[in-house]
Amino acid sequence: MYFDQDEPQDVRERRLAEERAAGRVARAEAPLELGAAHLGAGLVVVAVVLLACFGKVVAVGVVLGVFAVWFGVARVWVRYDGGRGWHAMGRAYGLTFGWGGGF
Known part of the structure; x- marks a missing residue:
C-alpha cells in the first residue's frame, strides 16, 4: 500500500478501498497450493x-x-x-x- 501524508482523506479512502477490492479478487482467483x-x-x-x-x-x-x-x-x-x-x-x-x- 502506498501512503502519502499530503493526500486528501477522501482520495486516500477511495484508493485503499480499490486496493482492498483488487486484493480480494486476486485471492479469489488464485489457484490453491x-x-x-x-x-x-x-x-x-x-x-x-x-x-x-x-x-x-x-x-x-x-x-x-x-x-x-x-x-x-x-x-x-x-x-x-x-x-x-x-x-x-x-x-x-x-x-x-x-x-x-x-x-
Missing part, C-alpha cells in the same frame, strides 16, 4: 495417533480442539473476505495447515 497444507494435516494426524497410542486422551482432545477452533476462525475470516464454496474451504484449510511447508 495445498501441498504444504496436506503435509501439515498429516503431521497433526501422526501427532494425534502417537498421543492416542500413549494414552494421552486429554492431549488428543486439546490438539484436535485447537485445530478445530483454528479452522473455524480461518473459515469465518475467509467468508468475511468474500470467499464462497469449495475454494473458500480450501483457503481455510490452507490457512489452518499451511505451516507444514516450513518442514
Whole structure:
C-alpha cells in the first residue's frame, strides 16, 4: 500500500478501498497450493495417533480442539473476505495447515 501524508482523506479512502477490492479478487482467483497444507494435516494426524497410542486422551482432545477452533476462525475470516464454496474451504484449510511447508 502506498501512503502519502499530503493526500486528501477522501482520495486516500477511495484508493485503499480499490486496493482492498483488487486484493480480494486476486485471492479469489488464485489457484490453491495445498501441498504444504496436506503435509501439515498429516503431521497433526501422526501427532494425534502417537498421543492416542500413549494414552494421552486429554492431549488428543486439546490438539484436535485447537485445530478445530483454528479452522473455524480461518473459515469465518475467509467468508468475511468474500470467499464462497469449495475454494473458500480450501483457503481455510490452507490457512489452518499451511505451516507444514516450513518442514
